[in-house]
Amino acid sequence: MNESNQSCRGRSGNTSLSSSEADPAQTSAPVHTAQPDWNASRDDTGVHINVTLPGVTKDDLQLEVEGRNLRLHASRKSAGKNRTLILGHEAPDAYALKLRLGESLASGSLTAALTDGILKISIPLEDEAKTRTIEIN
């Protein structure tokens, strides 16, 4: 990430994204659903989002774009049942995140990859929003 990039952590900043809390329907369920840590940066090509999802496999992750909304839901695997937590807080059972994508983003061309508990999402800019250099004759 170079210095000219706009970046933000868990908030919208100027990256053509806005977030809302996890769906109320999901938080009222018996499972403990948390909003994952996320940050986003924007460069000339588009917006890049990193979502922290420790303990989540690709199969347990759902990512969908509906209109201008990007929805993420992931369940986290817990190891071991016959154990007692003696320090710290229990990890969430699931993560949910909803982001609103700006008009300038080509949400149909979104790409995503999950590695070592980090989901990297890239959304390119719509052609109209890209910087165009105009040659002067």
Add this chain to the structure above:
Amino acid sequence: MILPNNLRNTTPWLSEFSRLFEAGLRSPSLAQRKLRIYEEEDSWTLEIDLPGVSKDKLGLKVEDRVLRLDGRREDSQELRYRLPLGEEVDIEAISASLDLGVLRIHLPRKARAHKQIDIL
């Protein structure tokens, strides 16, 4: 996250651990939901969320009965955990795994020396 007094006094291994952690807890990064310790019948498991950290960026060793974890996060931030191990931990049998951005350190309990006494 700070341990109640009853736990401190009855579990020496844990009190060692908590003393270290009360100091560490002043740092807001540690107060987050990233570190957990579980107790099982014959072991403890230390779980730390380390998303984006690869195995080759982590060093784990035991020196003078202190478990030392050093590494570097993806954002180049330094990682440093120190955990004094009590006498009950079987140091030779400690094992660790890193999967899906979660580090699990398994700390087995030494076989308790006990003798059944028959009542005549």
